[in-house]
Amino acid sequence: MQSKSLQVTPIPTPRKNVEDELVRVNLLVPVSLRKEWKALALESDKTLTQVIIEAMTRQVSRNTQNENSKK
Incomplete structure (x- = not known):
């Protein structure tokens, strides 16, 4: 019995200053x-969407850097 090959899609590097x-x-x-997120957004004079996008962009960038350093 053969197992199916697993296709892994690489995580794209976050793009900065691109209007998607x-x-x-x-x-x-x-x-x-x-x-908590909403309070942070209000304190930062940002929308909740902006706060989440910024946080996730940092996280993806950190994960990408960690993956690259393991190679």
Whole structure:
């Protein structure tokens, strides 16, 4: 019995200063966490969307750097 080959799609490097079309992403998070994110957004004079995009971009960049350093 042969196993199917697994195709792995590489994570793209985050692009900076590129105007991409925004798409909707729905996810469930605890109410308390959303309140923290919203408070941070208000303190930073940013939208919740901006705060999440910035945080995820940093995380992806960090993960990409860690993957590259393992090679």
